[in-house]
Amino acid sequence: MQGVARGDWFVVLPDGDAAAAAARALRPVAPQVLRHTSGRPWLFGCWPQDMVVSAQAGPVRVVVAGECAVTAPVLSRALARVRSLAEAREAAAGLAGSFHLFASVGGRVWAQGTLAAVRRVFHARVGDAVVACNRPEVLARLSGAGWDGQWLALRLSGMVMPFPLHESVPWEGVEPVAADEGLVLEADGRARTVRRWQVPEPDASLSEGAAAVRTALSDAVEARTAGRSTVSTDLSGGMDSSSLAFLAAGGATRLVTYRFAESDVGNDDAHYARLSAGQLTGARHVVDGAGSVPAMFAGLQSASSSAGGAGSEPFGWVRSRARLKHLAKTMASAGSRLHLAGHGGDEVFRTGSHTHLHDLVRRSPLSGWGRVRDYRAMARVSWSAALRQLADGRTPGQEVTAQARELQAGPLTRGGGWVTGWAGTPVMPVWASEDAVEAARVLLSAVAGDGCAPLARWREQHEVLLLARCTGTVVAQADRLTRQVAGVGLEVPFLDDAVLRAALAVHPGQRNQPGRYKPLLAEAMHGTVPLEVLSRRTKGEFSADFYQGWQRHRGDILALLEDSRLARHGLIDTDRARRALLRPHTSALDLAPLDATLATEVWLREAESNPLRGSVTERGESRP
Structure with missing residues (x-):
């Protein structure tokens, strides 16, 4: 072997x-x-x-x-x-x-x-x-x-x-x-x-939860910075990365912060990043201009010809692979061997999900229905649509059974209305073959039913755990990539066990408050992160970077799919993919299914370029 x-x-x-x-x-x-x-x-x-x-x-x-x-x-x-x-x-x-x-x-x-x-x-x-x-x-x-x-x-x-x-x-x-x-x-x-x-019962108040989160997050950062001469962190301007940067700056470790300038001039991340950097006076701040970082989708051809063999599974952040490599090399040149990233903050302290309302109306009916009224007005959702979601009492198994039955190839639907189910509805890309759709349907059906247990009793806790684990899986792959490229570990303190436990113990009505963004994290970081950052209600959006990368590397992507291993195995239709990708697009959502296809294509090429060379039989002998 x-x-x-x-x-x-x-x-x-x-x-x-x-x-x-x-x-x-x-x-x-x-x-x-x-x-x-x-x-x-x-x-x-x-x-x-x-x-x-x-x-x-x-x-x-x-x-x-x-x-x-x-x-x-x-x-x-x-x-x-x-x-x-x-x-x-x-x-x-x-x-x-x-x-x-x-x-x-x-x-x-x-x-x-x-x-x-x-x-x-x-x-x-x-x-x-x-x-x-x-x-x-x-x-x-x-x-x-x-x-x-x-x-x-x-x-x-x-x-x-x-x-x-x-x-x-x-x-x-x-x-x-x-x-x-x-x-x-x-x-x-x-x-x-x-x-x-x-999973803890979510009964803690906001103040109790904030104290526990602060302790857990501080300990998580200290566990990474202790004994290191230099560490680096993201400093995008958002609450997540700012929290890590200010906590890391509180120790004796030399701090390097990093951000890349987004292509969209309307993105206000830069303002908040500069505000935070101004108060992190002892740190070195590295900012890469929009033209100095690899575009999204860069390097896919070289990734697909990797001689190292396939990894654990297709890489969810495949279009950002070149950017991750650039980050690792840049931080290594600044003396850092460990980079703290804010991934996981959106999942653990999520704001904007309506799933918690399904829990609230069952835990605290009087206050719960008042909260439903507030969120319904903010989202401009009809009462009939809201009630239909809130009355949905299906088990996870029943929901997955329905998803398997209805699974089909088609465009992703745009956001609208509420979703309070156990998990998002999977949709196959329009270029998926009929055989692929049927194979996916069979697999999903096989794992549905009564044996499909939720990750937690309450839907919001289940949602947080599901999103955290999905993100954690991808982060592990990204960490492996940055370590291989430049010896720089990519660490995500927001996904530590203690931070998850503290966040999940807070009452859903306290974790989520109309008009407030990530109230639990904001309370936890009060007095550490600038108030202007904690009270920020906007969020950076990167469609411009997505489109710029697509335009620059469209030829490489089409060439990759033209000689597709997925197509050879009957999983996608390359002609249908070309037509779908080259037609005019009015939203980045139209191209969103491309991520999964490229990730799977690259992984399959790596698997077939370096197949298994040996294994162990039950007798303990090697076989070719």
Whole structure:
């Protein structure tokens, strides 16, 4: 087995002879190994030393892998009285940051990622044992897995897979561990998942929630900045990036901020960014002009010819791939090896969603209906349309069943009205083939029904968790890209476990207030971020950048689709795609389906240009 993966990866083995086949396959390709206290190999892989903290106390061994300020001596002391996997988890429960947690106790193994899926765990059977890994493509190489055509067909419907497949991957036989679960590996090769977290009941007031969010977010930033001489942050002018910049500036670390000038002269991000920069006097502020950063959709041809093999799944931010590389190189040249980005702020502190009204009228009918009246007037939605949404009592399974039945190829509909369901409605692009639509419909139907459980009891909490995990999945890919290009990690403190827990505990009527933008985050950052930024009611819009990139790279995109691997496999119709893309467009929404198609096309080219070279059979032998 050659060329397992680029970047960091961990394969977690059980503490028993059942893992012998996997261990034999991994020894020649894994530059690093950690062992159980029994002496058997435990973690094989490739990882930066400064991202892994390993501690041992008697028969207990724990590894924290990621961004966390804990030291080995502190972790060892916390393990002094640990005698079970559950106790090992508890010993690490209060650590701030974003990291994988691996534990080996008495012949049993535990592996977990993060609640927002920034760091994930997957598992597959290799030989006689189930093994875990943070990279599904590594397990695919170990097990000889191929890609799933139905999965790729449905992936054409959006930048991420729709609920409840949002954490799934295209590799057959490779299963994800849900973000709120952990994986137990037994010595005999068996494995099971265990729920590790319960969504809090949303009862906290705005002031209580703001205090908890402030503490959690401050700790999240401190976990990244501690011990570093320089860190960088976004400073776009929005509340999210400004919060991170001001929190990072409060430490002893040297701060570099970054923004690129948008193409739309009507975008007022620049005003608020300059206002914040004026108060961050000790920081260095890097601003790239609109013409000095790669346009959207740049570099797709070179991305599709990557020699590194396909990643975990199609990259949702594929059109910004060149910009991410530019950011990483620019920050590296400024001395930063860790960049804090505001992704996740919109998802965790979202404003403008009407889903919370569905919860409010059931939790607090009197005040809830008053809030419905206010939002209905603001959105100019008829009472009949509002009542129809609020009366919808379908379960997630019933909703997904209806989505599967109605799934079809067509244009995206423009916004209007309210949406208070469990998840957005997937739509296949107009150039999807009939076979692709049918394959996507079959897959979606298969996961619907009574077994399709919500992520939380209340719809707004479910919505926040779903969006956070979808974003976390893409952020993990972006982080891998920036580390490979320039050695700069991309970190998103808003998606840390503690921040999510604090935000989800707040009452929906407090989290959402008519006329206020992100009231929970604004309260949390009061006194830290300039009041003018916290009271801002506008938001930057980047259609001009989108159109500029489309115009500049339209020929490259059409050439990519002309020789489409998706078309070869019968998933898209290239003639239909060309006609749809070249006709006049009145909105960026007309071209929005292009993201999913390009992401899937690039991924499929990478998969086919570097196919699986080897795997492990049940006898533990290698096969070509």
